[in-house]
Amino acid sequence: MTYPANPADRSPKGDHNRRLSLGLDTDDFAQAAGISVEDLHEYETTAPDHKFRTDVAERVGRALESLERSETGLVDNGPIPPSESAYDGLTEPEQPFGRAQPSICPVSLEPATLLASNAEYREYRCPTCGTFRISQVALTLAGDDPEVLREALSVARHVTSAGEVPFVSNVSG
Known part of the structure; x- marks a missing residue:
């Protein structure tokens, strides 16, 4: 089960940022989620106060959680402190x-x-x-x-x- 449990409660921009942190382009991610690139683009560019397709949100959530379990995100938190x-x-x-x-x-x-x-x-x-x-x-x-x-x-x-x-x-x- 994905979090949040109700796909209508997902955050498209948050999911977009999660995809970027995995270093995945739209083609690869859409394929992993089992949706079209157009559906992914429409979902990720949904404004915060607009509705989105919950079936796409559910697939995106499942793909993100699966990929995050097996991939390490590419996050730039700045230079590593010299004390390390x-x-x-x-x-x-x-x-x-x-x-x-x-x-x-x-x-x-x-x-x-x-x-x-x-x-x-x-x-x-x-x-x-x-x-x-x-x-x-x-x-x-x-x-x-x-x-x-x-x-x-x-x-x-x-x-x-x-x-x-x-x-x-x-x-x-």
């Missing part, structure tokens, strides 16, 4: 943000590692591109055009100081 001995000697860019997972680099379209994901950005380690961060805004604006991201990453590398992780905050297109 397991991380002594690490510089900030090397400190983990959550559980790294296999992914595809949005720039090179090659296998990569997703190091961090939150509402603001994603951090990748790619054999071709190296380690970089890219904002959710830049990913959205670039759409399916890796060339736009390639150019933006080149600019970010140019303005980033040595030892820092390049950050693509926006794209021009």
Whole structure:
């Protein structure tokens, strides 16, 4: 049984944030929940004072609870305090943000590692591109055009100081 027991009492925005913390895109999550991407989008964008389909809410709740039992959420709670001995000697860019997972680099379209994901950005380690961060805004604006991201990453590398992780905050297109 999901919590809350009555699917009409669910919070679509809260469920959206739970999905994001798992690092799941809409396609993968919709498939896991057994609903269409359109139904998921409609549910997650429901305003707090509006009604939503309870059958979709029930499926979303069941999928979230199942996935949360088997996955570790990707949560960025900031730098790890220096007093934690397991991380002594690490510089900030090397400190983990959550559980790294296999992914595809949005720039090179090659296998990569997703190091961090939150509402603001994603951090990748790619054999071709190296380690970089890219904002959710830049990913959205670039759409399916890796060339736009390639150019933006080149600019970010140019303005980033040595030892820092390049950050693509926006794209021009």
